[in-house]
Amino acid sequence: EDQVTQSPEALRLQEGESSSLNCSYTVSGLRGLFWYRQDPGKGPEFLFTLYSAGEEKEKERLKATLTKKESFLHITAPKPEDSATYLCAVQPILTGGGNKLTFGTGTQLKVEL
């Protein structure tokens, strides 16, 4: 069974204090690993898809990296507007199509002035 574990559950940072969020996963053949941002009362917002170990993607202050067992979401010099819950999900290799993602429970990030 596919599993995703995110840590820490909650993280409080000062503005400008860089840090990383962790996503550990087990999957029967990885097709893709997804990162999402979710604000309260809203649906998840797509950030990145990573496909192979060693791959990195960046968007503004965020950089996602992938190894064979885990992914990191690095946040450089965060701002209060980066406060949100960050979700990680894995997509297994499936035959016959489909898009079943297994999600972690998320890391709730709070960035303070």
Place this chain on the structure above:
Amino acid sequence: SAVISQKPSRDICQRGTSLTIQCQVDSQVTMMFWYRQQPGQSLTLIATANQGSEATYESGFVIDKFPISRPNLTFSTLTVSNMSPEDSSIYLCSVSTENNEKLFFGSGTQLSVL
């Protein structure tokens, strides 16, 4: 990207009643997905809805409890039937790009069952 509209955004319902959630997409998509996000838990896939065929349900979810309609390529509904407080959750509609590289979500329906 896809713009997904969900209605209602939130509702408070009585035990034993049913609620139908609507999902409208601004473009034609082959597959639509319904997820549940219970408090403090991860998103869980309920079912996949393909136009012109029966929905495919994940383990632990059944059609009698969560009937789904998919009348065309831009619209779907999810009904939560005979509700109990355990059904209190956020229900999310989602669609994927043709190559399944991205999964987009609607804003969700916050359901509370008393």
